[in-house]
Amino acid sequence: MFVDDEQPILNSLKRLTRKQSFQCLFASSGAEALEIMKRETVDLVVSDMRMPEMSGHEFLARVKQQYPDTVRYLLTGQSDLESTVSALNDGGISRFIHKPWDDEKFIDALKDGLRVVRLERDNQRLMITTREQAESLKRLNAELEDRVLARTKMLRRAMRQLETSYDAFVKTFSYFISQREHLIKGQSQLVADLCARVCEQLQLDNSERKHVFYAALLHELGKLTLPDDVLGRSEIRLTGRDLEEYRQYPVIGELSLTSIKALEKAAQLIRHQNEHFDGSGYPDRLMAQKIPLGSRILFACKEFIGIQTEYMRATPLSSEDALNHLRKNAGSRYDPVVVEAIAQTQYTLDVSSLAPMERIVSYRDLAPGMVLNRDLVTDRGILLISRGGVLTRTMVERLRRLGAEDNLRTPIHIIEPAVEENA
Structure with a gap:
């Protein structure tokens, strides 16, 4: 104007x-x-x-x-x-x-002034837009944080549910494994419980504790593939191909679980569950710290449980004697740190929670005092002795005669302690 x-x-x-x-x-x-x-x-x-x-x-x-x-x-x-x-x-x-x-300079001056106005107006609009966008972004960030928080809670809840599902799956699977003939029912759960206590003593994080617990529950998985005549005998009585086949069960157990993402680490611990601290174990002859800590824990715990049951010894040891056995072999068979962690748990085995161990024997190996775990019938289907019957000397002599006459070729399922292993 x-x-x-x-x-x-x-x-x-x-x-x-x-x-x-x-x-x-x-x-x-x-x-x-x-x-x-x-x-x-x-x-x-x-x-x-x-x-x-x-x-x-x-x-x-x-x-x-x-x-x-x-x-x-x-x-x-x-x-x-x-x-x-x-x-x-x-x-x-x-x-x-x-x-x-000067007309030309006057017009240029007017254009310069109007350009300043436009720039200032554009700048104001930009500032207003920037403020509005900043406020909008602030609101969006707040909404996003709320959504992320809500999604995080949902994810954590889903993870807890998934972990619960895996726990249930592993425990159920462990139960079915224990139903296999020649395996002591309930032993894997006892081993897992002791492993959990040892992990706590060693202050392992929750994730590592979970892997060790799963490995303990499933450590006998590979034994499902073993034939009865191999699984029915103690490891110290196996030789040649039978011993070689038996010692593959940790590897088979690992291979059976590697396709399950959540059990990959547990599978690795299962593979090395029979490695000895001095490198004399199997399958890879690892030694000392090269053996995964979870495997060292599993090995010591399962043997601590095993030598207190008929699974490894004809005459089970007391908890005190079992601990002395571990200490005696610490540094050679067992990790000394793990052995002392077991001692700190002050664990005492409740043998009543275990089912008796079943064995298959021939008529030649029968002895008085053995208890039949299944009905004993002849090849013709005639019932001789019912399940639960305790063999007397007379019964043993009669069954041996039937076997010698080739009238008793049926496997005899009995409850009998394993052959004692030197401790």
Whole structure:
């Protein structure tokens, strides 16, 4: 908008700006200009200095106060330095244009001023947009945090449910393994419970404890593939191919579980469950710290349980004697640290929780005092002795005669302690 009290000046300005792309307004006084600015948005105002009633100095000062974003130019033909300085200070003048002006420079000055207005306006819009986006982003972040928190809770709940499911699966699987003939029912659970106590003594983290616990429950998995005549005998009575086949059960157990992601580490512990601390074990003859700690724990715990049952000895040891056996062989057969951790648990075996161990024998190996674990029938299906019957000397002699006469080829399932292993 142009403000000048001289009409010829306004007419000249109209002619000058007629072909420009910007819209122009014209006022002959400061009061008229202020009225127009109440109705119209004015980006740039060019005011004459000397005007009656309201000088350019006073007018531009009011514009600065009421419309601070409007760019202000002063058009003057006088050289009053004092008035110019006052206008500069009070009116916030951006540029002076002297009469007479150069048309081209005048237009360039107007375009520069309008460009500043556009830039300032764009900057304000950008700042507003930035603030709005920042607020929106803040809200989105808050919502995202809430969603992540909710999803995290759901994931943790799902993981707990999954862990519970795996626990149930492993325990159920362990139970079915124990139903295999020639395995002591309940032994794996006892070994797992002792392993859990040892892991606590050694301050293993929860994840490692879980792997050891699973490995203990499933450590006899590979024995499911062994034939009855191999599984029905103690390891110390096996030789040749039978012994070689028996010693593959940890490897078979590992291979059976490696396809289950959650049991991969437990599978590795199962593979090395019979490694000895001095490197004399199997299947890989690892020694000392090269044997996974979980495997060292499993080996010591299962033997500590085993020598207190008929699984490994004809005459089971007491818990105290079993611990002495482990200490005697610490450093050779067992990890000394694990042995002392077992001692710290003060574990006492409850033998009543174990089922008797079943064995298959021929008529030649029968002895008084053996208990039949299944009905004994002849090849023709005639019942000789019912399950639970205790063999007497007379019964043994009679059964041996039947066997010698080739009338008793049926396997005889009895409950009898294993052959004693030197401790």
